[in-house]
Amino acid sequence: MSSDRVSPTLDERPEDCGLSxxxxxxxxxxxxxxxxxLGNLPGFAKIASAxxxxxxxxxxxxxxxxxxQIYTVCLQCNTGCGIKVKLHDGIAAxxxxxxxxxxxxxxxxxxxxxxxxxxxxxxxxxxxxxxGIQSVYDPYRLVSVVKRKPGTxxxxxxxxxxxxxxxxxxxxxxxxxxxxxxxxxxxxSWVLTDKDVAKAMADAIKKIHDEKDAEAKxxxxxxxxxxxxxxxxxxxxxxxxxxxxxxxxxTFAWGRLKEARKDLISRFLNAYGTANAHGHTTVCQGxxxxxxxxxxxxxxxxxxxxGQKFYWQGDVGNSEFAIFVGSSPFEGNYGPPFRSPRIMQNxxxxxxxxxxxxxxxxxxxxxAWKWLPAxxxxxxxxxxxxxxxxxxxxxxxxPYLAAAxxxxxxxxxxxxxxxxxxxxxxxxxxxxxxxxxSEIGIAEKELRPLSTDPEKTFEFDxxxxxxxxxxxxxxxxxxxxxxxxxxxxxxxxxxLGEITVKSSLQVIADSAxxxxxxxxxxxxxxxxxxxxxxxxxFSAHGRKAVADIHRGVSQxxxxxxxxxxxxxxxxxxxxxxxAGGLIKLTTYKADGSKKGQPFSLKxxxxxxxxxxxxxxxxxxxxxxxxLFQRDGYPxxxxxxPLSSDVYQEIIPSIxxxxxxxxxxxxxxxxxxxxxxxxxxxQIPILMDTKKLPLFVAIDPFIGETSMYADYIFPDxxxxxxxxxxxxxxxxxxRRLLAPGRPLSPxxxxxxxxxxxxxxxxxxxxxxxxxxxxxxxxxxxxAERL
Numbered sequence: 001m002s003s004d005r006v007s008p009t010l011d012e013r014p015e016d017c018g019l020s021x022x023x024x025x026x027x028x029x030x031x032x033x034x035x036x037x038l039g040n041l042p043g044f045a046k047i048a049s050a051x052x053x054x055x056x057x058x059x060x061x062x063x064x065x066x067x068x069q070i071y072t073v074c075l076q077c078n079t080g081c082g083i084k085v086k087l088h089d090g091i092a093a094x095x096x097x098x099x100x101x102x103x104x105x106x107x108x109x110x111x112x113x114x115x116x117x118x119x120x121x122x123x124x125x126x127x128x129x130x131x132g133i134q135s136v137y138d139p140y141r142l143v144s145v146v147k148r149k150p151g152t153x154x155x156x157x158x159x160x161x162x163x164x165x166x167x168x169x170x171x172x173x174x175x176x177x178x179x180x181x182x183x184x185x186x187x188x189s190w191v192l193t194d195k196d197v198a199k200a201m202a203d204a205i206k207k208i209h210d211e212k213d214a215e216a217k218x219x220x221x222x223x224x225x226x227x228x229x230x231x232x233x234x235x236x237x238x239x240x241x242x243x244x245x246x247x248x249x250x251t252f253a254w255g256r257l258k259e260a261r262k263d264l265i266s267r268f269l270n271a272y273g274t275a276n277a278h279g280h281t282t283v284c285q286g287x288x289x290x291x292x293x294x295x296x297x298x299x300x301x302x303x304x305x306x307g308q309k310f311y312w313q314g315d316v317g318n319s320e321f322a323i324f325v326g327s328s329p330f331e332g333n334y335g336p337p338f339r340s341p342r343i344m345q346n347x348x349x350x351x352x353x354x355x356x357x358x359x360x361x362x363x364x365x366x367x368a369w370k371w372l373p374a375x376x377x378x379x380x381x382x383x384x385x386x387x388x389x390x391x392x393x394x395x396x397x398x399p400y401l402a403a404a405x406x407x408x409x410x411x412x413x414x415x416x417x418x419x420x421x422x423x424x425x426x427x428x429x430x431x432x433x434x435x436x437x438s439e440i441g442i443a444e445k446e447l448r449p450l451s452t453d454p455e456k457t458f459e460f461d462x463x464x465x466x467x468x469x470x471x472x473x474x475x476x477x478x479x480x481x482x483x484x485x486x487x488x489x490x491x492x493x494x495x496l497g498e499i500t501v502k503s504s505l506q507v508i509a510d511s512a513x514x515x516x517x518x519x520x521x522x523x524x525x526x527x528x529x530x531x532x533x534x535x536x537x538f539s540a541h542g543r544k545a546v547a548d549i550h551r552g553v554s555q556x557x558x559x560x561x562x563x564x565x566x567x568x569x570x571x572x573x574x575x576x577x578x579a580g581g582l583i584k585l586t587t588y589k590a591d592g593s594k595k596g597q598p599f600s601l602k603x604x605x606x607x608x609x610x611x612x613x614x615x616x617x618x619x620x621x622x623x624x625x626x627l628f629q630r631d632g633y634p635x636x637x638x639x640x641p642l643s644s645d646v647y648q649e650i651i652p653s654i655x656x657x658x659x660x661x662x663x664x665x666x667x668x669x670x671x672x673x674x675x676x677x678x679x680x681x682q683i684p685i686l687m688d689t690k691k692l693p694l695f696v697a698i699d700p701f702i703g704e705t706s707m708y709a710d711y712i713f714p715d716x717x718x719x720x721x722x723x724x725x726x727x728x729x730x731x732x733x734r735r736l737l738a739p740g741r742p743l744s745p746x747x748x749x750x751x752x753x754x755x756x757x758x759x760x761x762x763x764x765x766x767x768x769x770x771x772x773x774x775x776x777x778x779x780x781x782a783e784r785l
Contacts, residue, residue: 062088063086063087063088063093063094064086064119064120065119066115066116066117066118066119068086068087068088069084069085069086069087069115069119070084070085070087071083071084071098071100071115072084072085072719073718073725074095074125074129074132074718075256075258075718075725076126076128076129076131076132076135076718077128077129077332077335078256078334079103079334079335079337079338080103080725081097081098081101081103081104081125081126081129081335081337081338082097082098082100082101082103082104082123083095083096083097083098083104083123083125083129083132084096084097084098084099084122084123085719092133092136092137092719093133094130094133095125095129095130095132095133096122096123096125096130097122097123097124097125097129097337098123099118099121099122099123100113100118101123102338103335103337103338104123104124104125104337104338105123105124106341106342106345108123109121123337124337124341125337126335126336126337129337132717132718132719135700135717135718135719136717136719136720138700138701140701140702141700141701141714141717142699142700142701142702142712142714143714144161144162144714145161145162145163145164145167145711145712145713145714146159146160146161146162146702146711146712147159147160147161147162147167147170147177147710147711148178148709148710148711150177150178150179151178151179153687154686154687154689154695154708154709154710155683155686155687155707155708157702157707159702159712164713167711167713170185170711171185171186171664171694171696171711172185172186172187173185173187174186174187174188174694177710178689178710180689183689183693183694183710184663184664184693184694185664185694186250186272186664186694188663189246189247189248189249189250189663189664190247190250190272190273191233191234191245191246191247192231192234192245192246192247192273192608193273193608194608195607195608195609197228197231198245198273198608198609198611199608199609200227200228201224201228201231201241201244201245201611202609202611204220204224204227204228204241205224205241205242205244205611205612207220208220208221208224208241208242208626209242209621209624209625210624214629217626217629218626218629221239221241221626224241225238225241228241234246236248236249236612236660237660239626240625240626240627240630240659241626242612242613242625242626243612243613243659243660244275244610244611244612244613245273245611245612247272247273247274247275247608247610248274248275248276248610248612248613248614248615248660249274249660249661249662249663249664250272250274250276250662250663250664250666251274251276251277251278251615251650251654251662251664251665251666252265252269252274252276252277252278252665252666252668253277253278253279253280253647253650253665253666253667253668253670253672254278254279254280254667254668254669254670255279255280255647255667255668255669255670255671255672255675256280256669256670257279257668257669258723258724258725259590259591259723259724259725260590260722260723260724261721261723263590263591263601265277265668267607269607269610270607270608270609270610271607272607273607273608273610274610275610275611275612275613275614276614276615276616276662277610278614278615278616278618278644278645278646278647278650279644279645279647280645280647280670280672280675281309281644281645281646281647282643282645282646282647282648283647283648283672283675283676284551284647285311285550285551285554285555286554286559286643286645286646287553287554287555287556287559287560287562287563288311288549288550288551288553288554288559288563289309289310289311290309290560290642290643291311291554291560291563291564291567292307292308292309292310292311292312293307293308293309293310294307294560294564294642295307295564295567296308296310299476299477300451301450301451301452301458302458302459302460309644310584310585311563312567312570312576312582312583312584313334313548313582313583313585314546314547314548314581314582314583315546315578315579315580315581315582315583316329316339316342316343316346316352316354316546316548317342317343317345317346318346318544318579318580319346319352319354319541319544319545319546319580319581320350320351320352320353320541320544320545320580321352321353321354321537321538321540321541321544321545321546322343322352322353322354322355322545322546322547322548323354323355323356323357323534323538323545323546323547323548324354324355324356324357324358324364324368324548325357325358325379325382325383325547325548325549325550325552325553325566326357326358326379326549326550326551326552326553326554326555327358327364327548327549327550327551327552327553328356328358328362328363328364328365329343329364329548330343330362330363330364330367331362331363331364333550333551334550344367347367353369353537354367354368354369355368355369355370355371355372355534355537355538356368356370356371356372357372357374357379357382358371358372358373358374358552359373359374359375359376360373361373370530370533370534372524372526372530372531372534373525373526374524374525374526375523375524375525376552376556377556377557377558377562378523378524378525379549379552379553379556379562379565379566380558380561380562380564380565380566381515381520381523381524382520382524382526382531383547383562383565383566383568383569384511384512384514384515384520384565385512385515385517385520385521385524385528385531385535386531386534386535386538386569387508387509387512387565387568387569387572388509388512388513388517388520389517389531389532389535389536389539390535390538390539390569390572391509391512391572393536393539395535395536395539395540396539396572396573397542397543397572397573397574398489399412399574400412400414400417400418400574401418401420401421401489401505401571401572401574402420402421402486402487402488402489403417403418403484403485403486404417404419404421404422404465404474404476404485404486404487405417405474405475405476405477405478405483405484405485406476406477406478406479407478407479407480407481407482407483407484407485408484408485408486410479410481410484411481411484414574415576415577416576416577417476418504418571419434419463419504420487420489420503420504420505420571421465421466421485421486421487421488421489421491421503421504421505422434422435422463422464422465422474422487422503422504423435423463423464423465423466423471423491423494423496423501423502423503423504424501424502424503424504424507425499425500425501426493426500426501426502427500431502431507434463434464435463435464435496435499435501436461436462436463436464437461437462437463437464437471437473437474438461438462439497439499440464440471440496440497440499441497442462442464442471442472442473443462443473445459445460445461446459446460447459447460448460460475462474462475463475463476464496464501465485465487465488465503466487466488466491466494466503467485467486467487467488468488469488471496472485472487474487487503488503489503489505489506490503490505490506490509491503491506492506508568517531517532538573539572539573541580542573542575543573543574543575543578543579543580543581544575544579544580544581545573545575545580545581546570546575546580546581546582547566547569547570549562549563549566553566567582570582590724613625613659613660615649615650615653615654615659615660615662616640616646616649616650616653617637617638617639617640617649617653617659618640618641618643618644618645618646619640619641619642619643619644620639620640620641621639621641622635622639622641625639627659636656636658636659637649637652637653637656637658647670647672647675647676648672648676648677650665650672651665651672651682651685651686652681652682652685654685654691654692655682655684655685655688655691655692657691661691662692663693663694664692664693664694664695664696665692665694665695665696666696666697666698667695667696667697667698667699667705667706667709668697668698668715669698669699669715670705671703671704671705671706672705673686673704673705673708674703674704674705679704683708686705686708686709687708694710695708695709695710695711696709696710696711696712696713697709697711697712697713698712698713698715699712699713699714699715700714700715700716700717
């Protein structure tokens, strides 16, 4: 094939470009494509020169010197891979994977290997991780506190700089800060500071909520006003004491929060006494977390409680067969450096096969045994279709599911057991609560000591399973081998006395049989034969098969049920806590709160215990609230009794002043305008100083959301701060390194001075402008440059 195109020479470049192709190629060898950005960094020419001709110059490549390498942890995404940063004359020149880390080298090198021996050994790291240098050296980073210019509207992007201490003072004390009238400072809402009064109020509010009679409930409200007459001014609304104190009118929201910084922020918020501390979970993977929480609840002291907000992941390095649902580990999903080597090594060495469920033909799908492009949001239907196949074809783990209590599980060496055989009451054809032994007269209720206070008791009522057709009391945590219960699995419309019951597994089977295989396939947009083939193969590997799910399954309005369906499918194989099945992340707790750890950072924390309704109305039932007595149905906005960190509710609730007005919002490491669906709809609220009198952001840049703030405090990048990274399998300490001198917003290099044991950065003044200041109380090795 001929072509009239002429290839340009290496020295040819666009007229306005200051970088030749030859220079770009040289720099690319060092920076992996980011050279055009890094070419103007201080000292970078030296790196390029050393890389270009190390042999001719008679020198070694300087970046392999272990003395010029610092080991730390990445935060370009939330995976938290171990990395090492290579320095040249104090400048961060290259980021590689940490060879000691199981997340970036598989298998990793022995931990006893001296660091002096591994200067030339690099682990893998993804392109996003390598691009961390761009974040640190971005010329548009803030290096001083900036304040909205008085007389301008929020979002006008007109700023003035001011000293850190002055900014703190203005935010705390308030005043006429922008020539628009009085702005309430944080001190104005910090009114209730007495711990004993706060606890007494919280106890009284619980009694108000627990009162079921409407008239008596309002009577308790009036009694509350009498009992706390001296503190009614501390409340947002004395007629609705369950709003809590005015302290709650300060909201702190974050997009990402890591250990150490999290502990510091928690101390601050507890000292302030606000119930409004909210994260981003629901825009991240809330349905995954809260399904895990619901499924891990334990029957303790007479009620279901203590569920953990977490999610299971597939042990794909040991699986024989995997289904990746809404998950593409070659592109994301807790790190290509961590998961992809295990998947491919397993595939090559041991013949692992995998299926990808994704409407997009992803990089992972390109390597899959089978790709199922299910319609978005139909993942739960696909799981139910597979559940139906396993039940109809008798391809599920009956011994595991038959274990009704702990004793039965232990007899088989199982770490877990299920309620598959427990009987559920059926009313008008609809499943209800679990049947209790006292309801059919096979066992009486028992008084047992509370786990939290053995001198107090609660009533324990046995659950029930059929054992060879005979109703049998079940104590879930019975350990006596003589009392191991193995129940009947598929119990359908059995009448005990006057109560119709089904087993839990039968309830699941009924749901799976609501549609034929062809109907399920049509809902998913798939072929029924493909689903059957995948389900057959999935069930052919026992516990070595796993369905691995992530955000693609959970990020829908039906996300909770999508996730629950897939976890249930895994349970039919009994693969929880088995190699090659589903596993739970467990890490060292950086706050020292785990048993046996030396010191809990929660000890000695001051402040009051926050109480009252949050602005997002989480962990609270509307029907118990005094607002329900006033407004009834429907509520002005949704309430979330089972969820927390409902990110999309924070700013809209502030806009509606529901359930009460907010006076100040502080945003850390988040951008809801960018990250939330229809985020642009939040902009008018952020711009309205009457709805939100004070808005403070902590951000390294002027971002999509922080541009509407009144104040922006410059944050440090992840390579510049001390912090624990707790999401990954190995708990890493993100440590400070010498990233070189940050640039001021006008692109000039700031000078370094030591003042009072701290490093102060003072950039040269722009003509007619205030200096850019940045305090670094954490210290900065850059002072040695």
